[in-house]
Amino acid sequence: MSRRTFHRVGEVERRRDLIAATLDVIAEQGLRAATVRQISARAGVTGGLIRHYFTSKDQMVQAAYRELMQGMLRTVDDAVQACSSGRDRMRAFIEANLHDTVTNARTITLWAAFIGNVKLDPDFAAIHREYYLAFLDQLESVLAQFLDEAGQGLDKPSLREKTIAVNGMIDGLWLEQSVAGELFRETEAAEIAYRSVEKLLGLGEGMLA
Amino acid sequence: MSRRTFHRVGEVERRRDLIAATLDVIAEQGLRAATVRQISARAGVTGGLIRHYFTSKDQMVQAAYRELMQGMLRTVDDAVQACSSGRDRMRAFIEANLHDTVTNARTITLWAAFIGNVKLDPDFAAIHREYYLAFLDQLESVLAQFLDEAGQGLDKPSLREKTIAVNGMIDGLWLEQSVAGELFRETEAAEIAYRSVEKLLGLGEGMLA
DNA sequence: GCCGGAATTATTCAAGCGTATAATATCAAC
DNA sequence: GTTGATATTATACGCTTGAATAATTCCGGC
Numbered sequence: 001m002s003r004r005t006f007h008r009v010g011e012v013e014r015r016r017d018l019i020a021a022t023l024d025v026i027a028e029q030g031l032r033a034a035t036v037r038q039i040s041a042r043a044g045v046t047g048g049l050i051r052h053y054f055t056s057k058d059q060m061v062q063a064a065y066r067e068l069m070q071g072m073l074r075t076v077d078d079a080v081q082a083c084s085s086g087r088d089r090m091r092a093f094i095e096a097n098l099h100d101t102v103t104n105a106r107t108i109t110l111w112a113a114f115i116g117n118v119k120l121d122p123d124f125a126a127i128h129r130e131y132y133l134a135f136l137d138q139l140e141s142v143l144a145q146f147l148d149e150a151g152q153g154l155d156k157p158s159l160r161e162k163t164i165a166v167n168g169m170i171d172g173l174w175l176e177q178s179v180a181g182e183l184f185r186e187t188e189a190a191e192i193a194y195r196s197v198e199k200l201l202g203l204g205e206g207m208l209a
Numbered sequence: 210m211s212r213r214t215f216h217r218v219g220e221v222e223r224r225r226d227l228i229a230a231t232l233d234v235i236a237e238q239g240l241r242a243a244t245v246r247q248i249s250a251r252a253g254v255t256g257g258l259i260r261h262y263f264t265s266k267d268q269m270v271q272a273a274y275r276e277l278m279q280g281m282l283r284t285v286d287d288a289v290q291a292c293s294s295g296r297d298r299m300r301a302f303i304e305a306n307l308h309d310t311v312t313n314a315r316t317i318t319l320w321a322a323f324i325g326n327v328k329l330d331p332d333f334a335a336i337h338r339e340y341y342l343a344f345l346d347q348l349e350s351v352l353a354q355f356l357d358e359a360g361q362g363l364d365k366p367s368l369r370e371k372t373i374a375v376n377g378m379i380d381g382l383w384l385e386q387s388v389a390g391e392l393f394r395e396t397e398a399a400e401i402a403y404r405s406v407e408k409l410l411g412l413g414e415g416m417l418a
Numbered sequence: 419g420c421c422g423g424a425a426t427t428a429t430t431c432a433a434g435c436g437t438a439t440a441a442t443a444t445c446a447a448c
Numbered sequence: 449g450t451t452g453a454t455a456t457t458a459t460a461c462g463c464t465t466g467a468a469t470a471a472t473t474c475c476g477g478c
Contacts, residue, residue, distance in 0.1 A: 003426090003428075003471090004426090005474095006426055006427075006474080007474075008424090008473095008474060008475070009425090011425095014425090028329075030325060030326060030329050031240070031241065032240065032241065035464080035465065036465075036466060036467085037464085037465080037466095045426075045427085046426070046428070047427095047428095047466085047467090048426070048427065048428075048429095048467090048469090049425080049426060049427080050466095051466085051467065051468085056466080056467085057466065057467090058466095105328040108328065109325060109328045112322075112324040112325035112327075113321075115317075115321040115388065116318060116321035116322040116325055118318075118321075118388060119314040119317065119388075120237075120238065120239050120318060128388065161397075164382075164385065164397075164401060165378075165382075165404075165405045167381070167385070168378060168381035168385050168398075168401070168405075169377060169378035169381050169382075169405065170381065171380075171381035172377035172379065172380035172381025172382070172383075172384065173373075173374075173378075173381070174381075175377070175380055175381065176377050176380065179324065179327060179337065179341070188370075188373075189377075192370060192374045196374045196378065196409050199408040200405055200408050200409070212441090212442065212443070212456090212457055213443095213456090213458095214443080214444090215443075215444075215455085215456055215457075216444075216445090216456095217444060217445070217455055217456075218455095223455090244434075245435075245437085246435080246436095254456075254457085255456070255457050255458075256436085256437090256457095257437090257438090257439090257456070257457065257458075257459095258456060258457080259436095260436085260437065261454095261455070261456075265437085266435095266437090
């Protein structure tokens with residue numbers, strides 16, 4: 001008749017654990033399975049605790065969405081910042097986007113689960129917009145440096161257009177690779193991306209690949 | 210104390226109505242809201258009827274997924290078949306993919322809702338794979354004709370690679386346009402796609418745009 | 419050591435879920 | 449018209465859901 005023993009953890013860590021558990025459950029069993037009970041079991045706590053840290057289950061799920069996007073953004077940013085030349089950064093950007101830390105069943109499943117709510121829920125829409133613009137800005141700065149160093153600097157509107165095109169292409173390849181990865185060779189997507197970006201930017205072959 | 214009156218309709222029509230109602234509910238309120246009661250209410254029948262036409266609710270949802278994919282495939286195919294020259298077909302393909310009959314909140318929401326299950330459920334995986342390959346084949350044949358007529362015919366592996374790259378780019382733009390369409394000018398995505406495909410195929414400017 | 423506040427558990431509740439089954443209204447055939 | 453088959457409705461059942469509340473356990477400050 002005794003209660004479970006438990007130990008207290010700092011608020012920051014507990015929130016992080018709950019968000020991690022939320023992502024785990026969604027990734028492994030889908031949004032439908034992301035119930036208060038499943039998530040709390042995964043986090044090793046009881047359901048009531050969720051409402052102690054989040055005003056509702058939905059708010060916790062939104063926090064998990066933010067966490068996923070932030071992680072993807074940071075992964076790519078770290079890879080880019082580790083390089084200095086425009087060419088290396090461009091290569092790092094592509095590689096990071098198509099590397100299997102980002103391109104895997106877990107990430108695409110999570111991403112799709114959330115994207116499905118973007119048009120239905122204003123809260124999700126706001127989060128999506130925020131990170132979409134961040135992704136775009138990230139790529140634009142890499143692209144600007146790369147083109148400058150190649151002596152192909154562009155005016156702002158042209159740069160923005162190229163950014164959208166390249167971003168779209170890489171997103172598309174990311175999607176293809178993630179969802180239908182078994183149809184690609186190991187590094188095929190990255191190779192295609194290198195050559196495609198060269199072409200999109202009007203550069204000669206071999207500038208990236 | 211009288212029952213609702215009703216009238217019988219053919220099996221084909223009833224199934225179609227139920228599938229349409231399923232898509233409507235998912236598009237408007239998400240997969241979570243796609244319950245037997247919601248869907249049957251939308252279709253103007255009672256819940257029990259669903260189990261009369263489908264062995265389970267999940268099977269009906271899968272049928273709805275197939276219906277969505279088939280519709281997208283057919284929309285593009287109709288547009289392509291209405292043209293004859295390779296250039297016109299290529300243009301029609303791009304335009305159809307980025308036209309707002311395919312690029313809209315409804316379609317992207319439905320698509321994302323289903324994609325989120327592809328990695329979790331073998332039945333969804335099978336449906337996805339079937340239509341992904343059909344989309345690729347569709348594009349490959351358009352691309353082959355276009356390149357042949359431009360005197361730039363490719364061997365089979367190169368053609369497949371180009372197909373994947375172009376498909377990825379168009380998918381990415383489709384995604385961007387669908388999810389963040391308010392950030393684009395009306396025809397911006399299609400224009401970007403024209404120029405990007407030219408570049409991806411190594412053709413001169415103006416071949417498509 | 420023990421006290422008090424707060425983190426955590428335990429329990430409860432009404433609502434909604436998918437499915438099974440029984441009752442009944444419809445419609446074609448004659 | 450009646451009848452027979454069956455499409456459709458109605459109802460019930462056992463479970464699960466998110467949330468609210470009450471009861472406890474932990475642990476830093478004293």
